[in-house]
Amino acid sequence: MECAAASTAPLTVTWPGKTAVLEFFRAPRQGANDEAGGDRWIDGDTPAVARLRRRASEIARAGAALVVVEGEPGTGKLHVAKWIHLCGHRADRALAVLDATEPDATQQLAELRAAVRDGVPAVPGSLVIRNYHAASSGFIHLLLDLLAVQNGEPTCAIVLLCSRPVAEVRGQSLQHAQMLGRAARATLEIPPLRRRKADIP
Secondary structure, eight states: OOOOOOOOOBOOOEETTEEOOSEEEOOOSTTOOOTTTTOOSSOOOSHHHHHHHHHHHHHHHHTOSEEEEEOOTTSOHHHHHHHHHHHSTTTTSOEEEEETTSTTHHHHHHHHHHHHHTTOTTSOSEEEEETGGGOOHHHHHHHHHHHHTOOSSOSSEEEEEESSOHHHHHTTOHHHHHHHHHTTTOEEEOOOGGGOGGGOO
């Protein structure tokens, strides 16, 4: 069974001494349906998109600590990341989006890691990393540490968005490969429109 969800206005989340400079989204009730708006989050009616929705929902229900979403620019990777967050058991918490190419991305990630390590309750339920393929080794080290400081049930899951093929990104560096290897089978590929022309309006 698929999950349907609706977006809401951005939300600012704070923890002691710091206001998050990230893009947050407040999650609606799990399973909330936006039938009126017709927003299924992952557009398309082809079998490929149906399989994508089904697999994304399965990964969300499994509560994976790390997920990889691969797709060319403009294929809707962030929509898929939101879908995974809103269909999972962390849907009552915020979703944060951080671009690995931003100048202060490493500092922001370090602050979030410290908040998770210290058990600050206001941390997001999921952290989406845009442009993972362009992440520096220091940034990836912090991501690995963020996973490591979460004992048992992950407090803040990580969703990596890759605009390049995962196999190519894995070959960029040992750090890139280590992080992608932690995702195991929780990897999704969004097919471009040229491979599903029936979805073109």
